[in-house]
Amino acid sequence: MLQILFDALSLGSLYALGALGIALIFGVMRLVNFAHGDVIAFCVFALLWPSTDAMAIVFAGQLPWYLLVPFVLLCGAGLSVLCEIVVFRRFRQANPATMMIASFALGFVIRYFLLMLFSSRPKSISLLPELSQPVEILGARLPLLQLITIVTTMVILIGLTLFLRQTRFGLEMRAAAENFSMARMLGVRANRVIMGAFALSGALAAAIALIFGAQTGTLDIQMGASIMLMAFIATVIGGLGSLGGAVLAGFLLGAASVIMQVMLPIDARPFRDAFVYGAVILVLLFRPQGLIAARGTKERV
Amino acid sequence: MSLLALSDITIRYSRLTAVRNVSFSMDEGEILFITGPNGAGKSSLLRAIAGVTPVAGGRIDLAGHEITGQAPENIARLGFSMVPEGRDVFGSLTTEENLLVGTGMHARERGWRSRAADELEAVYATFPMLKERRHGQAGLLSGGQQQMLVIGRALMTNPRLVAIDEPSLGLAPNINDQVYERLIALRAQRQLTLLIVEQSSARAMMVGGRMILMRGGQIVLDGDARTLGNGEAIQAAYFGYEDN
Ligand SMILES: Nc1ncnc2c1ncn2[C@@H]1O[C@H](COP(=O)(O)OP(=O)(O)O)[C@@H](O)[C@H]1O
Ligand SMILES: [Mg+2]
Numbered sequence: 139m140l141q142i143l144f145d146a147l148s149l150g151s152l153y154a155l156g157a158l159g160i161a162l163i164f165g166v167m168r169l170v171n172f173a174h175g176d177v178i179a180f181c182v183f184a185l186l187w188p189s190t191d192a193m194a195i196v197f198a199g200q201l202p203w204y205l206l207v208p209f210v211l212l213c214g215a216g217l218s219v220l221c222e223i224v225v226f227r228r229f230r231q232a233n234p235a236t237m238m239i240a241s242f243a244l245g246f247v248i249r250y251f252l253l254m255l256f257s258s259r260p261k262s263i264s265l266l267p268e269l270s271q272p273v274e275i276l277g278a279r280l281p282l283l284q285l286i287t288i289v290t291t292m293v294i295l296i297g298l299t300l301f302l303r304q305t306r307f308g309l310e311m312r313a314a315a316e317n318f319s320m321a322r323m324l325g326v327r328a329n330r331v332i333m334g335a336f337a338l339s340g341a342l343a344a345a346i347a348l349i350f351g352a353q354t355g356t357l358d359i360q361m362g363a364s365i366m367l368m369a370f371i372a373t374v375i376g377g378l379g380s381l382g383g384a385v386l387a388g389f390l391l392g393a394a395s396v397i398m399q400v401m402l403p404i405d406a407r408p409f410r411d412a413f414v415y416g417a418v419i420l421v422l423l424f425r426p427q428g429l430i431a432a433r434g435t436k437e438r439v
Numbered sequence: 440m441s442l443l444a445l446s447d448i449t450i451r452y453s454r455l456t457a458v459r460n461v462s463f464s465m466d467e468g469e470i471l472f473i474t475g476p477n478g479a480g481k482s483s484l485l486r487a488i489a490g491v492t493p494v495a496g497g498r499i500d501l502a503g504h505e506i507t508g509q510a511p512e513n514i515a516r517l518g519f520s521m522v523p524e525g526r527d528v529f530g531s532l533t534t535e536e537n538l539l540v541g542t543g544m545h546a547r548e549r550g551w552r553s554r555a556a557d558e559l560e561a562v563y564a565t566f567p568m569l570k571e572r573r574h575g576q577a578g579l580l581s582g583g584q585q586q587m588l589v590i591g592r593a594l595m596t597n598p599r600l601v602a603i604d605e606p607s608l609g610l611a612p613n614i615n616d617q618v619y620e621r622l623i624a625l626r627a628q629r630q631l632t633l634l635i636v637e638q639s640s641a642r643a644m645m646v647g648g649r650m651i652l653m654r655g656g657q658i659v660l661d662g663d664a665r666t667l668g669n670g671e672a673i674q675a676a677y678f679g680y681e682d683n
Contacts, residue, residue, distance in 0.1 A: 306543050313529050313540045319491045320527040322511040323520075325544030325596060 140278040142400055148284045148353075150392025151291035152346055156369025157376060157384035158298070159342040165315035165379045166335045169226060169237045173245035175366025176252075177217055177340055181347035182357050183252050184213040185263065210344045217248075218340025219333055226336075227329075252359050260358040265351045287349050294345060295385060298338070302381075307334060315379065368395075375421050377428025387429055391418075440503060442467045442600055442632055443488070443519075448497035450483045450656075457483040459656040460497070467599070470626065470633045470648035472664060474640040479653040481636045482524050485602050489521040490514040502599060516544055518599035524608065524636075526589045530578025534569055537577045537588055538562060541596040555595070562591040565621055583614035590622065594629075602634040607642065619646065640664070 156174070163171045185206075201209065225244050229237045269283040302308035307330075314321040314331045322328055346365060351357060372391050376383025394417055398410050406413070421429075441464035450458035458480040465471050473481050486492035488499055490511035498507045506514050515521075520541070529537050542555035563570035566587045572580060577588060586606055593601050606622075607615045623646065626633055637643065643650045643664040650664035660667055 306546065309532075309536055309540060310543055312532060313536075316529045316531055317527050319511065320523065320529070321540060323489050323491065323515055323523070324541035324592070325512050325515040326540065327512050328510065 140276060141280065142396060144278075144280050144284050144288070146393040146396040147389070148287045148392075149396055150389035151287050152349060152365055152388075153368045153372050153391050154385045154388030155291060155294065155342050155346050155349075156365050157372035157388040158295075158381060159339040159346075160369055160373045161376065161379060161381050161384035162335045162339045162342075164373065165381070166311065166318065166332055167226070167230070167237070168234050168379075169229075169241065170234070170370070170373075170378075171339070172238065172241040172366070172370075173221060173248060174339065174343060174369070175362035175364075176245040176248035177214060177221070177343040177362070178347050178350070178365060179252060179359055179362035180217050180248055181210050181214045181344040182351050182361065183256055183359075184210060184347075185265065185351065186256065186261065186357070207348065210348055211341045212344075214340035214342075214344025214347065215337040216340070218336045218343065222333055222336040227332075230328075249359060256359070258359055260356045262356050263351065264355055265348070269352055283352055287353070290345070290349070294342070298381075311335065371415075371418055375418060375428055377430045380428065380430040383428055383430030441465055441500075442469075442502055443634070444500045445484075445488070446498050448484065448487060448499065449495045450480065450487055450492060451495040456495075457656055458487070461653075461656070461658055462497075463651060463658065463661065465600070465632060465634065467632055468630055470635070470646065472640070472643035472646075472648060472650045473634070473636045473653060474638065474643055474650060475653035475659075477638060480656040481653055482604050484653075485521065485604050485634070485636060486523070488514070488602065489519065489523075512544070515541070515596060515598075518597075520593040520596050520598035520601045522589045522593050522601070522603040522606070524604035526585050528577050528580070528585045528588060530576070532577055533574050534577050534580065534588060535559070535573040538569075538592050538595050541592060544596065554597075558595050558597065562594055565625060566591055582609050583611070583618065586610060586614075586618050587621070590618070590625075594625070598631075600632045600634065602636075604636045605638065606635065607637060607639075640667070 156178075159174050160171055163169055163174075221244055225240060226237065229240050232240075269281075269286060271282055272279045273282045273285060274280075275285075302312055310321065310326045311331055311334060313324070314326055314328075318328070321331070347362075350361060350365065354361075368391055369388065372387040373384045375391070376385070376387035391414065394414050395410065398413050399407060402410060402413065444464035446462045448458055448461045449456065461480075461484060473484065475481055483492055487494050488501075488506075490506065490509050490513070494507060498505060500506065501514065501517050501519055504517055506517065529540065532540075538559060539555070542551070542558065545551040545554070563573075568584060569588055569591055572584070577585070580588060590601075590603065590606070593603070603622075606618055610618065619642065622633065625631060635643075640650060640652065644667075646664070648664055650660070650662065650667055651658055652660035652667070
């Protein structure tokens with residue numbers, strides 16, 4: 139039972155962090171950033187030296203954790219900000235559909251760039267191996283990593299909340315997410331806020347990459363995309379642009395996946411995702427605006 | 440030199456020309472009402488000054504700088520503060536957070552924090568009810584309270600020129616009177632330059648000052664509000680000589 143709870147929480151953590159990364163950018167820019175998953179993949183491969191061999195040549199992956207974590211976070215934030223400056227900045231005045239297509243295209247550029255450097259073969263790596271030992275809690279044996287995943291996610295969520303509520307930059311970001319042009323008329327710098335959102339979102343992508351890499355031990359170019367889909371769904375269910383909603387929906391999706399994995403009859407289990415998506419459709423039928431409707435219906439300028 | 444000068448401003452929304460060759464200027468300390476019927480182009484003009492609506496032609500100068508095509512955040516830094524039509528309260532933020540959003544642009548200057556705190560107290564002194572609701576969600580304030588909040592918010596940036604688009608919109612007459620009372624007191628207190636948009640010219644005649652009347656994207660009258668207010672000229676201008 140406890141095991142199920144922890145499975146649900148740790149899977150939900152990944153979805154919640156992913157959804158948050160998408161919701162942050164949507165909040166300030168009305169951009170659904172489909173390149174987010176490829177930023178995750180990029181962060182994962184930042185652990186390796188470029189090589190098309192099947193054998194992974196570990197580079198940053200062998201750094202001690204206190205260097206590894208900041209390095210990967212910086213990679214994520216850096217790439218994400220770079221995407222903003224090189225690509226999305228030119229689409230600020232474009233309509234949301236155009237921006238969405240641009241983000242798709244950018245995602246493919248990043249993915250093929252990784253393919254070129256690393257080939258499409260999944261590579262195995264043992265990242266932070268000391269975390270895979272089990273620990274005993276209330277009579278249940280749980281992987282230490284799962285515990286750390288959940289704790290890390292909680293710390294990130296609390297940290298982000300404090301950042302948004304207590305700092306000047308956080309205040310400016312919340313104001314801009316609700317009404318971008320009004321915030322600008324009050325002197326809030328558009329570029330700074332948007333770059334800040336991209337940096338945060340990229341750092342969240344990096345956190346996912348680290349957790350996922352440590353959990354699975356395999357690095358696969360497709361992995362970003364699979365989390366991304368669920369994260370994207372969580373963002374929509376949560377109410378596009380609502381950060382709290384994104385997190386809540388991320389955890390709900392994680393829970394739904396894990397519970398169905400356990401409850402469904404054995405024969406139906408391979409179709410688990412079909413049931414999860416079915417539930418998603420039901421939620422959207424009853425609450426098309428999402429669980430928590432976002433404020434800020436005003437258009438950006 | 441004038442504080443604000445518009446020359447030959449034209450504003451277009453794809454094929455519709457909302458403002459056509461409008462020129463006027465304002466001196467420091469002046470109060471100017473822009474009035475005119477719905478669709479006259481008043482809000483477009485204000486948004487163009489603020490930098491959120493692009494102009495198709497002409498030039499705008501503020502405090503000795505050309506601001507045509509500048510970003511809104513830079514125009515705000517030159518001392519322009521705007522209360523848009525519909526007020527645009529940040530509904531999910533608290534009252535106090537709304538007031539504080541605009542203080543960040545002075546964050547590079549020395550002592551900005553204490554100045555922001557003083558400014559906050561000054562706004563609370565003018566609008567005590569905002570202080571009572573300081574930690575409440577701004578979206579839950581009444582229309583009149585929200586109007587006071589956005590005026591306070593506009594003052595927090597320590598502006599030289601405050602533009603307010605239809606402060607009366609959706610307010611009961613007695614609340615509206617209160618809003619204007621405070622505005623006039625504030626103007627005397629701080630030597631504010633005020634640019635106020637209203638549909639009706641009644642308020643301008645009551646308050647006095649200069650009045651520009653717009654119709655169909657153009658200026659049709661420009662003069663002293665009280666002398667313009669002698670009925671017929673303004674009626675004719677408002678409804679148009681050539682209509683029907
Ligand atoms: N964002 C916009 N897009 C297209 N047309 C607009 C927009 N804003 C205003 N207009 C049009 O421009 C004209 C002037 O509008 P506006 O400036 O709001 O006038 P006023 O504030 O005097 O009522 C109107 O015909 C209006 O329909
Ligand atoms: Mg208007």
